[in-house]
Amino acid sequence: MVETAVQAKAADLIKAASFVVVLTGAGVSQESGVPTFRGKDGLWDKYDVTTLATLDAFIGDPEYVWKWYDYRRNLLTSVRPNEGHYALTRLEDWCSSHGKEFSLVTQNIDDLHRVAGSKRIYEIHGNIWQVKCLNACTNKIYEMRESPLGKIPPECPDCNGILRPNIVWFGEMLDPFVIHSVEADLLECDLLFTVGTSTTVYPAASFPLTIRSRGHPVIEINVEETEFTPLATLFIKGLSGHSLPGIVDLLS
Numbered sequence: 001m002v003e004t005a006v007q008a009k010a011a012d013l014i015k016a017a018s019f020v021v022v023l024t025g026a027g028v029s030q031e032s033g034v035p036t037f038r039g040k041d042g043l044w045d046k047y048d049v050t051t052l053a054t055l056d057a058f059i060g061d062p063e064y065v066w067k068w069y070d071y072r073r074n075l076l077t078s079v080r081p082n083e084g085h086y087a088l089t090r091l092e093d094w095c096s097s098h099g100k101e102f103s104l105v106t107q108n109i110d111d112l113h114r115v116a117g118s119k120r121i122y123e124i125h126g127n128i129w130q131v132k133c134l135n136a137c138t139n140k141i142y143e144m145r146e147s148p149l150g151k152i153p154p155e156c157p158d159c160n161g162i163l164r165p166n167i168v169w170f171g172e173m174l175d176p177f178v179i180h181s182v183e184a185d186l187l188e189c190d191l192l193f194t195v196g197t198s199t200t201v202y203p204a205a206s207f208p209l210t211i212r213s214r215g216h217p218v219i220e221i222n223v224e225e226t227e228f229t230p231l232a233t234l235f236i237k238g239l240s241g242h243s244l245p246g247i248v249d250l251l252s
């Protein structure tokens with residue numbers, strides 16, 4: 001089907017739904033200039049994830065891991081949301097003005113959905129601008145916008161230990177409160193969009209499978225097919241910054 005026809009079908013599915021959930025991955029931020037992880041020129045092409053995005057790696061060399069996050073934070077100081085982020089904000093507003101529930105579940109840690117104006121956001125892998133004490137001396141989560149960092153690794157103001165990024169690393173549990181809320185929304189969800197994600201990281205990769213197994217439609221938007229694509233109700237091949245606005249423009 002040509003893109004406009006699948007966009008029209010997607011708009012019809014939104015109109016028929018009562019609880020729309022959107023799952024996003026790094027692809028949604030790609031057009032803002034934020035590198036993805038697994039595509040060509042992806043972060044994992046240049047860096048070894050096991051020496052960076054794990055608690056063991058951090059404990060082993062907090063300075064090395066913080067320098068990587070400081071570099072990524074620096075990149076983010078000059079990027080802005082793209083049309084795909086803003087389309088999701090418009091979709092959320094359209095849903096609430098038409099008596100439908102909406103939530104945005106993002107694997108992204110770049111804060112761009114919030115900057116674009118999305119309200120009901122679950123950042124299931126954390127947020128790159130937030131930090132917390134490595135020793136968990138308190139449960140406080142601090143906002144730390146300093147970029148580049150003056151001191152690496154940054155010090156906990158409460159115990160003088162080390163602050164770590166408030167990010168979920170591989171092998172770490174997701175925040176139980178966040179995942180509980182996401183699971184509650186998925187129970188009510190009758191239409192899921194999965195946008196700009198390779199659907200390779202769990203438990204997020206299980207969300208589209210769960211919704212399909214309950215017999216509800218899942219619309220996938222990606223520049224290339226993924227392992228999930230054969231199970232998608234609709235696959236819209238294209239840039240999320242183009243496809244999403246096209247769909248939302250069709251909602252009267």
Ligand code: BV8
Nearest residue numbers: 025026027030036037038107170171196197198201202240
């Ligand atoms: C956990 C933070 C309990 C770091 C990240 C089964 C169940 C549970 C866990 C597991 C399981 N099997 C394996 C595990 C362990 C592991 C896992 O999933 N491993 C994978 C690699 C197999 N999961 C965990 O450890 C999770 N913890 O479940 O705890 C547990 C623990 C251990 C064992 C069992 C249970 C924690 C996962 C969180 C890890 N942290 N990030 C950091 O970012 O610095 S994950 C990392 O990958 C990012 O957060 C990213 O968001 C995420 C997913 O990647 P994507 O967002 O999809 O990005 P990617 O580059 O891969 O793809 C981009 C896509 O966009 C592509 O498809 C591309 O084509 C497309 N695209 C590009 N441009 C565009 C576009 N599409 C549209 N428009 C465009 N313009």
